[in-house]
Amino acid sequence: MTAFTSLSRAMLLGWFRDRSALFFSILFPLMFLVLFGGIFSDMGTSKMAVIQVGRVPLLEQSAAGLGDVLEIQKSDDPAAAREKVREGDVVAAISQQGDTLQVSYSAADQVRSGTVQGVLRQVVTQANAVGVPQRFTMTAQQVEDDSLKAIQYVTPGLLSWAIAMGAAFGAAATLVTWREKRILRRLRLAPVALGSVVGARVGVSVAIALIQTAIFLVVASLPFFGLQLSAYWWMAIPLVVAGTLTFMAIGLVAGGLAKSAEAASGIANLIVLPMAFLSGSFIPLDAAPGWLQTLSNVFPLKHLNQGLLDVMVRGQGPLSVLPELGIVLAFGLVIGLIAMKVFRWDSV
Amino acid sequence: MGSTIIVNDLRKHYGQVRAVDGVSFSVEEGEFFGILGPNGAGKTTTLEIVEGLREADSGAVEVLGMRPWPRNPKLLTRIGVQLQATSFFERLTAREQIRTFASLYGVAAKKADEMLAQVGLEDKADTPAERLSGGQGQRLSIACALVHDPDIVFLDEPSAALDPQARRNLWDLLRQINDNGRTVVLTTHYMDEAESLCDRVAIMDDGRVLELGPPASLVRGLESVTRISLETGTLSVESAAEIAGPGASVDDDGVSVTIGTDDPARVLTALAERNLLTGIQVRGATLEDVFLNLTGREYRA
Numbered sequence: 001m002t003a004f005t006s007l008s009r010a011m012l013l014g015w016f017r018d019r020s021a022l023f024f025s026i027l028f029p030l031m032f033l034v035l036f037g038g039i040f041s042d043m044g045t046s047k048m049a050v051i052q053v054g055r056v057p058l059l060e061q062s063a064a065g066l067g068d069v070l071e072i073q074k075s076d077d078p079a080a081a082r083e084k085v086r087e088g089d090v091v092a093a094i095s096q097q098g099d100t101l102q103v104s105y106s107a108a109d110q111v112r113s114g115t116v117q118g119v120l121r122q123v124v125t126q127a128n129a130v131g132v133p134q135r136f137t138m139t140a141q142q143v144e145d146d147s148l149k150a151i152q153y154v155t156p157g158l159l160s161w162a163i164a165m166g167a168a169f170g171a172a173a174t175l176v177t178w179r180e181k182r183i184l185r186r187l188r189l190a191p192v193a194l195g196s197v198v199g200a201r202v203g204v205s206v207a208i209a210l211i212q213t214a215i216f217l218v219v220a221s222l223p224f225f226g227l228q229l230s231a232y233w234w235m236a237i238p239l240v241v242a243g244t245l246t247f248m249a250i251g252l253v254a255g256g257l258a259k260s261a262e263a264a265s266g267i268a269n270l271i272v273l274p275m276a277f278l279s280g281s282f283i284p285l286d287a288a289p290g291w292l293q294t295l296s297n298v299f300p301l302k303h304l305n306q307g308l309l310d311v312m313v314r315g316q317g318p319l320s321v322l323p324e325l326g327i328v329l330a331f332g333l334v335i336g337l338i339a340m341k342v343f344r345w346d347s348v
Numbered sequence: 349m350g351s352t353i354i355v356n357d358l359r360k361h362y363g364q365v366r367a368v369d370g371v372s373f374s375v376e377e378g379e380f381f382g383i384l385g386p387n388g389a390g391k392t393t394t395l396e397i398v399e400g401l402r403e404a405d406s407g408a409v410e411v412l413g414m415r416p417w418p419r420n421p422k423l424l425t426r427i428g429v430q431l432q433a434t435s436f437f438e439r440l441t442a443r444e445q446i447r448t449f450a451s452l453y454g455v456a457a458k459k460a461d462e463m464l465a466q467v468g469l470e471d472k473a474d475t476p477a478e479r480l481s482g483g484q485g486q487r488l489s490i491a492c493a494l495v496h497d498p499d500i501v502f503l504d505e506p507s508a509a510l511d512p513q514a515r516r517n518l519w520d521l522l523r524q525i526n527d528n529g530r531t532v533v534l535t536t537h538y539m540d541e542a543e544s545l546c547d548r549v550a551i552m553d554d555g556r557v558l559e560l561g562p563p564a565s566l567v568r569g570l571e572s573v574t575r576i577s578l579e580t581g582t583l584s585v586e587s588a589a590e591i592a593g594p595g596a597s598v599d600d601d602g603v604s605v606t607i608g609t610d611d612p613a614r615v616l617t618a619l620a621e622r623n624l625l626t627g628i629q630v631r632g633a634t635l636e637d638v639f640l641n642l643t644g645r646e647y648r649a
Contacts, residue, residue, distance in 0.1 A: 002451070003451060003452050005451075006447070006448050006451035006452070007448070007452075009448070010437045010440055010444065010448045011437075013439065013440060013444065014437055014438045014439045014440060017439040018438070018439060177438060181434050181435055181436070181438075182431045182434070182435040183435055183436070183437060185401065185431060185435070186429070186431055186435050186449075187452070188401065188419065189399060189400075189401070189424060189427075189429045190424060190449070190452040190453060191421035191422075191424040191425050191452070191453065192452050346401075
């Protein structure tokens with residue numbers, strides 16, 4: 001066996017026999033998948049309630065088609081209707097005065113009110129095009145079509161988080177334990193090329209990330225969850241590899257700064273967990289305020305997330321994620337250089 | 349037989365601390381060489397410079413005719429370094445550990461298994477390294493250092509934190525390694541270890557070599573006292589002082605009366621005349637006395 005293969009083997013065995021590493025890199029993210037997939041499973045299909053104040057001929061004319069998306073309640077009291085909107089019982093209050101459709105909505109639920117406005121605008125547009133009063137039909141479409149169930153956007157997000165966590169923790173913990181246990185020193189005293197040591201560690205991390213991806217996709221594709229991968233899902237593989245390299249670099253920085261394995265995983269956690277939230281790994285950022293969406297661009301995880309979402313479920317072509325791939329790798333390069341700066345062979 | 353290690357006027361400073369302050373020595377081929385001194389004396393730093401782990405500020409080091417710094421893979425195949433017992437890959441068994449190390453040197457797995465047997469760990473081959481006892485861990489660590497059959501073996505405080513029985517076993521193993529013709533360099537802060545194992549010792553303190561030579565001649569060169577102890581009660585302090593004569597010391601710690609004298613023959617004769625030799629203990633000077641004599645203070649490990 002060469003130094004490279006035997007070191008890889010040693011690291012892989014060490015990882016595989018470490019129950020907590022197995023738990024945190026495989027089972028823990030899967031628990032989130034089950035949880036999130038379950039919680040949000042029927043969110044996409046629920047009808048949005050609106051309240052119709054007085055007579056709204058436009059709505060009544062197209063009520064047949066609208067009934068699929070909107071649950072229309074009726075009221076004659078404008079003030080009570082507005083109160084209901086404010087309290088979030090219904091998404092919008094709709095009234096018609098002459099040729100103008102008036103929509104009152106709450107800023108508290110931007111996603112839903114936006115959707116309702118979209119639907120109503122469509123109603124108005126169609127009414128104008130055909131001319132009132134004429135028979136017209138309306139086919140209102142939900143923004144998310146039926147196939148984009150919760151699991152579709154939960155899976156790429158959680159996968160990117162799982163990979164980020166696995167790579168960062170693996171690199172941080174290995175670096176610190178190997179330094180504190182003087183294995184690094186021992187390797188330096190053996191006639192091994194540094195490239196073999198680094199290469200073995202990178203290879204093992206990438207292998208672990210691919211195992212994570214495989215398990216994740218298999219579980220999410222079970223009928224219970226019903227993930228449907230788009231045609232170019234395999235472009236997720238280079239993204240996963242790039243993400244692993246970048247988050248390994250983050251882990252190496254954490255390991256370079258920390259004095260103990262506990263501190264290293266603490267630092268890694270402090271970096272990865274908030275980043276996961278702010279990058280939309282757990283909750284989609286679409287509904288987040290604009291400044292947060294802008295801010296999220298400084299996180300490599302956001303781009304990994306975006307890329308995975310694009311190729312795995314949004315059905316975008318393989319070339320469309322090259323920018324994301326490039327951005328993730330560029331992050332990796334910069335952080336890798338920092339990691340080299342803070343690297344120490346010895347604890348003293 | 350030539351010198352395998354030549355160290356000349358080695359210096360290494362850390363800020364104001366002079367960790368190594370002008371150390372010179374040479375080690376002959378096949379020799380068992382000890383570097384002895386308390387913690388912080390500069391032993392480990394010296395050893396690390398010789399192994400090629402650190403760069404000296406000044407001075408020259410030559411190991412097997414090569415310079416250890418910068419990292420020299422050609423030299424690394426010919427030296428074996430034993431680190432502490434904890435320097436193992438996580439969660440690998442003893443056999444996996446030594447095979448991994450063997451492969452780093454291009455040594456076959458079969459040879460690794462033989463080495464494991466040689467240090468008496470065959471039956472522990474499938475035990476994770478973390479679960480080995482202190483002594484077993486040290487043995488495995490030494491086996492890992494020897495697996496590529498190096499010419500020189502460096503051992504940094506191998507018997508620290510071992511119980512007495514495990515220490516004795518380890519000493520036997522170390523002697524065996526040296527008997528095979530290898531040069532062994534050992535640092536220790538145990539006086540008795542250096543005395544028992546080493547052909548020559550360098551006594552270090554404050555970054556300097558204070559004395560260098562075979563342990564026996566260092567002890568002999570000392571104008572030191574021999575301590576004779578008897579059980580308390582068999583001899584009163586007064587009569588002990590009378591026997592010992594002027595210039596000797598008498599001390600009673602409640603367990604034994606100890607006479608320190610530079611003329612043990614006379615004192616022993618006097619004791620024999622009084623029929624007091626039962627249970628008597630005679631202790632000559634040790635390296636501890638050498639250290640005390642050199643530094644003027646008690647040896648602190």
